[in-house]
Structure formats: C-alpha cells, structure tokens
Amino acid sequence: MNPDPDIPSADLGSEVPLAELGQRLKQLWQSNEAKTKASLMNFAIYSEEVDSLTANTEVIREVTREHACRALLIAANPQAPDVSVRAWITAHCQLTAGGKKSVCSEQITFLISGQSANLVPNTVFSWLESDLPLTFWWQGEFSDRFEPHLYAVIDRLVIDSGEWRDPLPQLRRLEHAWRHDHGGFTVNDLSWTRVLHLRMALAAAFDEPGALDHLKEIEEVQIDYGTGHRLAAKMLAAWMIHQAGWILESGWPSEGSFMVLHHGRHIRLVFGEVESRRAVPRVELLGPRGVIGLTHENDSPFIHTLIGLSSGSVERLTPCPCDTPAELVTERLRRGCKTKRYFTLLRTVRALLGEFEN
Amino acid sequence: MEATNPFREDQATRTSPASCSVVIFGASGDLTSRKLVPALYNIAADGELPPTLRVVGFARREKSHDSFRTELEEVNKKVSRQGHDERLWGSFSQSIFYHQSEFEDDNGYTRLALLLDELDAQGAGGNRLFYLSTSPEYFPIVLEQLKKAGLHQAAPGKWARVVIEKPFGTDLATAQNLNRAVHDTFDEKDTYRIDHYLGKETAQNIMVLRFANAIFEPIWNNRYIDHVQITCAENLGMEGGRGGYYDKAGCLRDMVQNHLMQLLSLVAMEPPTDLSADGVRDEKVKVFRSLRHFADAADVAKNVVRAQYAAGTVNSRAAVGYTQEDRIHPESMTEAYVAMKINIDTWRWEGVPFYLRVGKQLPKKTTEISVHFKSPPHVLFNRGTDDDSANVLVIRIQPDEGISLRIASKIPGPAVRTERVKMDFSYSTSFGKASPEAYERLLLDAMSGDATLFARGDEVEHAWRYIDIIEQAWHGGAGQPPMYQYPAGSWGPPEADELLKRDGRDWRRL
Numbered sequence: 001m002n003p004d005p006d007i008p009s010a011d012l013g014s015e016v017p018l019a020e021l022g023q024r025l026k027q028l029w030q031s032n033e034a035k036t037k038a039s040l041m042n043f044a045i046y047s048e049e050v051d052s053l054t055a056n057t058e059v060i061r062e063v064t065r066e067h068a069c070r071a072l073l074i075a076a077n078p079q080a081p082d083v084s085v086r087a088w089i090t091a092h093c094q095l096t097a098g099g100k101k102s103v104c105s106e107q108i109t110f111l112i113s114g115q116s117a118n119l120v121p122n123t124v125f126s127w128l129e130s131d132l133p134l135t136f137w138w139q140g141e142f143s144d145r146f147e148p149h150l151y152a153v154i155d156r157l158v159i160d161s162g163e164w165r166d167p168l169p170q171l172r173r174l175e176h177a178w179r180h181d182h183g184g185f186t187v188n189d190l191s192w193t194r195v196l197h198l199r200m201a202l203a204a205a206f207d208e209p210g211a212l213d214h215l216k217e218i219e220e221v222q223i224d225y226g227t228g229h230r231l232a233a234k235m236l237a238a239w240m241i242h243q244a245g246w247i248l249e250s251g252w253p254s255e256g257s258f259m260v261l262h263h264g265r266h267i268r269l270v271f272g273e274v275e276s277r278r279a280v281p282r283v284e285l286l287g288p289r290g291v292i293g294l295t296h297e298n299d300s301p302f303i304h305t306l307i308g309l310s311s312g313s314v315e316r317l318t319p320c321p322c323d324t325p326a327e328l329v330t331e332r333l334r335r336g337c338k339t340k341r342y343f344t345l346l347r348t349v350r351a352l353l354g355e356f357e358n
Numbered sequence: 359m360e361a362t363n364p365f366r367e368d369q370a371t372r373t374s375p376a377s378c379s380v381v382i383f384g385a386s387g388d389l390t391s392r393k394l395v396p397a398l399y400n401i402a403a404d405g406e407l408p409p410t411l412r413v414v415g416f417a418r419r420e421k422s423h424d425s426f427r428t429e430l431e432e433v434n435k436k437v438s439r440q441g442h443d444e445r446l447w448g449s450f451s452q453s454i455f456y457h458q459s460e461f462e463d464d465n466g467y468t469r470l471a472l473l474l475d476e477l478d479a480q481g482a483g484g485n486r487l488f489y490l491s492t493s494p495e496y497f498p499i500v501l502e503q504l505k506k507a508g509l510h511q512a513a514p515g516k517w518a519r520v521v522i523e524k525p526f527g528t529d530l531a532t533a534q535n536l537n538r539a540v541h542d543t544f545d546e547k548d549t550y551r552i553d554h555y556l557g558k559e560t561a562q563n564i565m566v567l568r569f570a571n572a573i574f575e576p577i578w579n580n581r582y583i584d585h586v587q588i589t590c591a592e593n594l595g596m597e598g599g600r601g602g603y604y605d606k607a608g609c610l611r612d613m614v615q616n617h618l619m620q621l622l623s624l625v626a627m628e629p630p631t632d633l634s635a636d637g638v639r640d641e642k643v644k645v646f647r648s649l650r651h652f653a654d655a656a657d658v659a660k661n662v663v664r665a666q667y668a669a670g671t672v673n674s675r676a677a678v679g680y681t682q683e684d685r686i687h688p689e690s691m692t693e694a695y696v697a698m699k700i701n702i703d704t705w706r707w708e709g710v711p712f713y714l715r716v717g718k719q720l721p722k723k724t725t726e727i728s729v730h731f732k733s734p735p736h737v738l739f740n741r742g743t744d745d746d747s748a749n750v751l752v753i754r755i756q757p758d759e760g761i762s763l764r765i766a767s768k769i770p771g772p773a774v775r776t777e778r779v780k781m782d783f784s785y786s787t788s789f790g791k792a793s794p795e796a797y798e799r800l801l802l803d804a805m806s807g808d809a810t811l812f813a814r815g816d817e818v819e820h821a822w823r824y825i826d827i828i829e830q831a832w833h834g835g836a837g838q839p840p841m842y843q844y845p846a847g848s849w850g851p852p853e854a855d856e857l858l859k860r861d862g863r864d865w866r867r868l
Contacts, residue, residue, distance in 0.1 A: 036787055038787045038788055040788055040789070066789075068787065068788060103786075103787040197405060199365070200405050201405075202365050203363060203365035203366045204408065204409045204410075205409075206363040206364075206365050206366070207363055207366070207377050207408055207409065207410050207481070207483070208409075208410060208481050209410075209479070209480075209481050209483070211363075212363060215364075240365075243364045243365050244364050244365070245364065301443075301445075302445060302446070302449075305409070312480075314480075314481065315449075316409045316449065317445060317446060317449040318405055318409070319402075319403055319404075319405050319443075319446060320405075
C-alpha cells in the first residue's frame with residue numbers, strides 16, 4: 001500500500017489489507033485485555049467527500065462517549081478511475097463514569113474508489129455486527145448509491161437536510177425511499193434536531209399564565225435563521241402551524257413571508273436570514289398582549305425566553321447543549337423519534353419552500 | 359374546560375410533568391439539599407422541568423429566601439450529577455423560596471396558603487405537591503394542618519398530591535394509623551409513598567428483563583429456579599449521627615420492610631395486565647399476601663437470623679462494634695444485620711425459597727438479586743463430580759448496575775472440562791450516559807401523576823403484617839431468638855451461613 005498524502009492515516013489508525021481485516025480486528029482486542037469492547041449498535045457514516053475522514057473520525061469519537069458501537073466510516077470517491085477499497089481500523093476508548101473501566105468502540109474506515117454500484121451496500125453488509133441495529137448517517141445529498149439494497153438494512157437514517165442546496169427533490173427522494181421501504185427505517189434529520197430545544201422552550205413558554213390567551217391573538221411570528229439553516233426555520237414554523245392548528249395560505253404577500261389562518265384571523269409569518277452560528281437565533285410571537293420571544297445567542301449554551309405580556313414579564317433559560325453535528329447525533333440517539341410526524345410536517349415544509357400541493 | 363398548551367402535546371416520550379408548587383416540609387434536612395433540590399436542578403438541566411415550577415422549603419429555622427438558596431447552591435456544587443452551571447442555577451434558584459414555621463403552627467399554614475396563591479399567580483398554575491421529609495412523628499401533624507388550612511384540596515381542574523418519605527410507620531398499627539391520617543386528608547390516588555430503591559434504573563429494569571424478553575418468563579418458576587438471593591450490603595456503620603434513628607428502627611424495619619420487600623415483589627410478581635400504577639401494584643400486593651407467615655417465635659428463630667457487628671476491620675479500616683457506636687445504647691438489642699428465608703405460597707414459587715440478607719459493616723457496598731437456576735442432570739459433562747454448574751442470573755442494583763448470567767463453558771483443550779464463565783451487561787459500558795438519580799425519576803413521576811414506582815397503602819400494610827411477626831418474636835417476651843455477633847468486615851454470623859447450608863445451599867460469594 002502506498003501512503004497517500006491526501007489520506008489522514010494517523011487519525012484513522014492502522015491501514016490493513018481488506019483480506020486480513022477480521023483477523024486484525026481480533027488482534028486489536030487481544031493486544032490489550034484491560035479494554036472492554038462494547039457495542040449497542042452499528043453506526044455508519046457515509047460521505048462522498050474524501051476529505052471528511054478526519055472530521056468524521058472526530059464525530060465518531062464524540063458519539064462513542066455515550067453510545068458504544070461498531071463504527072463504520074465510509075468515504076466514497078465515485079469519480080476515481082479505478083475501483084479499489086482501502087481499510088483502516090482503530091478504537092475509541094473512554095473511561096466509564098467511575099473511571100474504573102476503559103470502554104472501547106471499534107472504528108473501521110473504508111475508502112471506496114471507483115464506480116461500482118454494489119460496493120457500498122456490500123461493504124456495509126460484510127461488517128455489520130449481527131443482531132445490532134444499524135444507524136446510518138448519509139452525509140450530503142443523496143446519490144445513486146442510496147438505493148433499496150442499502151436502505152433495506154438501515155434501522156435509523158440520519159440526514160442533515162440543511163446541507164442540501166436544493167432540498168425539494170432531496171425530500172421527495174427521501175419520502176419515496178421511506179415509502180418504498182414501507183417505513184422500515186426511521187429518519188433523524190439534524191435540521192429537525194437543531195430546533196428540538198427551541199420547541200421545548202416554546203412549549204414551556206406557553207405554560208406561563210396568559211400565554212395561551214396570547215396565542216389566540218398572535219398577529220405575527222418572526223423567525224430568524226442563521227446562514228445555511230433556512231430548512232431548520234421552516235421545520236420549526238411547520239411544527240408551530242401543525243401544533244397550533246393554523247392553516248397555511250397558498251398566496252403570500254412578499255418574499256420571505258407567509259400568511260396563516262387561525263379561526264378566520266390572519267397571522268403573518270416572517271422569515272429572515274441573519275449572521276449567526278445558531279440555526280434559529282430568534283423567534284418572536286407578537287400580538288396585542290405583548291410578545292413571547294426566544295433568543296439563542298452564539299456564545300450561550302441556553303435559549304433565553306422572554307414572556308413579555310401585559311400581565312407581566314418573565315424570563316427563562318432552557319439548556320441547549322446541541323451545537324456540533326456530533327452533539328446533535330448524540331442527542332438524537334438518546335431519544336425516540338416519530339418519523340410519521342416528520343413526514344406529516346414535510347408537507348408544510350415543502351409548502352413553505354414554495355411547493356404547494358393541490 | 360381549561361385550554362391545553364398545543365405545543366406540549368408533541369414533547370418527549372413520557373408524560374410531561376405539570377407546572378406546580380413543590381412544598382418540602384423539613385427543608386433544612388440533608389435530604390432536601392443533597393437529594394431533592396439537586397434532583398430538581400438536574401431535571402432542569404435536562405430541560406424537563408416545567409419553567410413555572412416553584413419550590414417552597416418549609417422548616418422551623420429562621421432564614422431568608424436568599425440564604426436558603428445559597429445553602430442549597432453550596433451543596434448542589436458538590437453533589438449535582440451533571441455538575442453546576444452558575445447561569446442555570448441563577449435561573450433555577452429564583453424558583454426556590456423559604457417559608458419559616460413550626461409544623462404545628464396554624465398561622466404558618468395560613469401564611470403558606472397565601473404564599474402559594476401568590477406563586478400560582480406568578481405561573482405555578484395551582485397544582486401542589488407536598489413533600490413530607492420531616493421526622494416521621496410530624497407526618498400526621500403536617501397532614502392535619504394541611505387539611506385545616508384547606509391546602510389538601512386543589513382548585514377545580516388542578517391537583518394536590520402528597521409524597522411521604524420513609525419510614526411509613528414502625529409497625530402495622532402505626533402504618534394503619536398513618537394511612538388513616540393520609541386518607542383523611544388526601545385520596546389514595548394522590549398519595550405517593552416513596553421508596554427510592556424503586557427509582558433506581560436496575561430496579562425498574564427487573565420488569566423489563568422479565569416481561570420484555572421472551573426467554574426469561576417461561577423459566578421464571580419453580581420448575582427451573584432453585585432459589586433466589588437478595589443481598590443489600592453496606593460497608594459503613596453509624597457514621598454521621600445515624601445511630602440515633604437506626605437504634606430505634608433496626609435493619610428489619612429500615613431496610614427489609616421497604617426496599618428488600620419491594621425488590622422481592624418485583625422478582626416474584628405475576629405479569630401485570632397493564633403498566634398502569636394499579637396494574638403493577640395489584641400484582642405486587644398479591645406477592646405480599648402470599649408470603650408464608652412465621653408461625654411462632656421458634657419458627658422465626660429457625661428462619662430469621664439477627665445480628666450485631668463486633669469490632670473488626672472493614673477494608674483496612676478499623677471499626678468499633680455496634681454497641682460502641684455513637685448514639686447507640688450500650689445494651690442495645692437492635693439488629694444491624696438480618697438474614698432470612700422467605701417462602702411464597704403461590705403456584706409459581708412453591709418450594710423456591712427467597713433468601714434475604716442485609717447488614718452494616720459488611721466487606722463491601724453492594725445490592726443485588728441473584729436467581730439461582732436448578733443444576734442440569736449430572737449425567738454428561740459433570741458426571742461423578744459435585745461441580746456447581748447451575749446457571750445464575752444476577753441483577754446488580756448498585757453499584758456497577760447491570761446484569762450477568764453465569765453459564766458453563768468448555769475449557770479449550772482436548773479434555774472435556776467445563777468452567778463457569780460470566781456473560782455480563784453493564785449499564786456504564788453499554789450506556790455511556792450516567793443514569794439519573796432515583797429521586798429525579800420519582801419527582802418527575804409524582805409531578806406527572808404516575809404512581810407506579812410508589813408504594814400503595816395496602817402494599818405497605820401487607821409488608822408490615824409480615825414484618826411485625828418477626829418483631830414480636832424478637833421483642834415480645836419469652837423464647838426470644840438470640841442476637842448473634844459477627845466481626846465487622848465479615849459477611850455476617852455463621853448462623854446466617856447455616857440458614858442456607860441446611861438446605862444444601864450457600865450464599866453467593868460477592
């Protein structure tokens with residue numbers, strides 16, 4: 001094997017010939033008996049960006065702190081002229097809470113080059129730990145390699161719709177795959193996870209006295225989103241529309257704003273892109289009684305809620321520990337998910353992206 | 359009908375706790391600062407605490423809201439499971455208030471009612487959770503005062519609940535009296551008798567293990583199980599001034615009547631019809647009703663061993679004997695160790711003894727349940743040997759929570775020899791995240807109205823009915839069974855070993 005300057009071999013562990021992979025994995029564990037190998041799931045990350053290997057190795061290291069797994073990191077380079085597969089193995093070890101044990105998860109990295117359609121699913125199939133569920137994180141837009149043989153073995157599909165340049169065809173493709181697989185996999189969209197704590201904070205805000213009366217009279221909802229997080233903002237809005245029983249009208253007054261109908265009353269829904277690292281740094285619900293506002297500043301681990309109503313003013317902090325992709329995935333893996341609800345909301349999200357169904 | 363918050367409907371997979379005021383009686387005690395408030399803080403850190411929740415500490419000492427908050431903060435910094443964040447504490451602590459009053463003072467409760475009304479207006483919402491963590495003698499007094507002040511009745515559409523810390527009575531008569539006092543004030547459905555063992559993840563996992571895995575339930579009976587052992591060992595004595603309480607209560611009342619009986623009921627119960635609070639508790643009560651009562655003092659002496667520790671060494675630490683401990687009467691006849699054999703008269707458990715042992719100053723701190731299966735026929739691999747190749751399923755409650763299964767395996771090599779090996783599941787290695795503290799789960803459940811992990815009135819009374827027979831044999835006159843001794847740092851008196859030996863069994867080596 002020739003060293004390739006583009007491959008961050010030091011991060012990936014030992015490169016091993018594919019034919020010896022099983023044997024070398026065994027040796028990895030035999031060499032240190034003080035380590036405990038643990039695995040609750042198969043966790044695969046797939047990317048068609050070869051230079052994602054280092055960042056994704058770091059993601060796996062983070063995720064395995066809480067979710068012991070067999071990790072498969074797959075980078076594909078479909079443009080490469082020759083078909084080849086290279087593999088590396090390493091282990092991520094963490095001390096348990098009491099510091100008594102070193103618990104390790106193994107990572108197998110594959111670099112798959114060339115246009116061979118079956119290589120990705122076959123590589124995944126060969127190295128799954130039997131009986132354990134497969135969480136598969138497809139990074140970037142779907143390609144031809146996202147096909148039925150692959151998603152038939154997936155239990156939980158992680159995607160980040162915020163990465164998609166043109167989300168509508170991607171969402172259609174996702175929904176088609178999900179229906180084709182008869183709902184056999186659940187979908188965790190990181191755009192949706194990014195607004196999880198905002199949804200919790202918003203729900204908590206409406207526990208305050210007077211807040212439900214305010215909800216009945218809301219005139220305008222303003223949602224700011226950080227660069228690249230338009231879809232997260234639309235998902236939050238779709239959720240609000242769905243939960244509050246609002247109806248999205250198909251005509252809207254201007255770019256970036258919409259009208260929703262609630263008991264014959266119109267509510268203006270305004271989106272604005274701002275400079276922020278946060279997906280949704282500000283949400284405000286305004287009405288004659290005042291405002292309920294949520295802000296999530298760049299440097300704060302909390303969502304700040306202001307309930308400023310005529311009856312009084314209250315401020316609250318909601319912890320929001322999810323920021324990096326690894327934190328988002330870790331958070332998502334802790335929770336169950338309701339894929340049907342996600343697809344129900346997508347209808348409204350698509351409308352907010354301009355695709356109204358008749 | 360009151361409007362519901364439409365954004366709440368979609369949150370989380372469990373019932374979410376309702377906004378309420380939590381009033382803690384006996385708030386200057388350790389339980390409040392070391393367990394209850396850190397539990398609420400950690401629920402807040404998980405984002406699951408209703409932001410409109412208010413906590414009122416009710417106690418006799420004079421202090422301000424701020425000094426109370428500062429005291430709690432100091433302890434929270436040391437004990438909080440998820441660490442201590444200044445900003446989060448700053449926000450959370452604004453919901454904490456202090457109310458000074460004697461427990462018997464009518465005026466104190468009138469003022470409490472005014473304070474709660476004020477907090478309701480600020481958003482607490484009218485729901486009230488009264489947490490009784492005073493000395494047990496004040497339980498009836500606080501209940502009566504709550505009733506007098508009208509605080510036991512919630513406004514329409516709201517609730518008022520009471521959480522009662524252990525001990526729930528000291529015998530059947532006092533438990534019945536306390537149940538009457540509770541029921542004079544609150545409905546049973548609004549009464550939450552806490553047993554923090556039931557809030558532990560592994561205790562909750564017993565039902566999951568039994569009823570969510572198809573392989574265990576078919577063999578969970580006297581056809582396959584030889585016996586069950588439940589051990590709760592502590593490696594400490596009477597440190598921290600616990601002697602005063604302990605010498606009055608004793609190990610049987612302090613540990614067996616509640617914690618160990620609850621664990622036993624989870625192991626022995628039939629599958630409930632559903633997972634509702636009463637569905638589960640009905641089945642637990644059937645277990646308590648099926649416990650074979652001891653006939654007389656001689657029967658108690660035969661099946662229950664009580665003991666005190668003598669001076670010894672626990673893990674290289676010198677330990678004085680029980681009667682030399684601080685606040686222990688030098689001639690005390692209170693047990694610091696109990697080992698006992700329990701029979702359950704049901705079809706499932708006929709002929710399967712449950713052995714319990716619990717004590718202080720034992721070699722290590724551990725709580726576990728071990729289910730010992732019957733040995734395979736000695737006709738093949740273990741022919742002509744007395745190898746103990748029976749399978750043992752161990753449920754570790756604390757520490758190192760997890761489950762292991764002992765199986766026989768062939769030793770590699772040409773000879774056919776078997777060895778006992780262990781298949782092990784550990785919470786800490788499988789689930790990296792630290793388990794929530796038992797009080798977090800129990801407080802969330804009480805705020806959500808889920809009483810499944812709390813003891814029901816009849817459950818407690820049945821457990822006392824069984825325990826009282828032993829207490830009466832020990833303290834009731836002639837023919838009292840002896841009080842045995844064991845050196846601190848050992849696993850108990852030889853008589854406890856004999857209890858199993860005469861049945862051809864041994865305690866599991868821990």
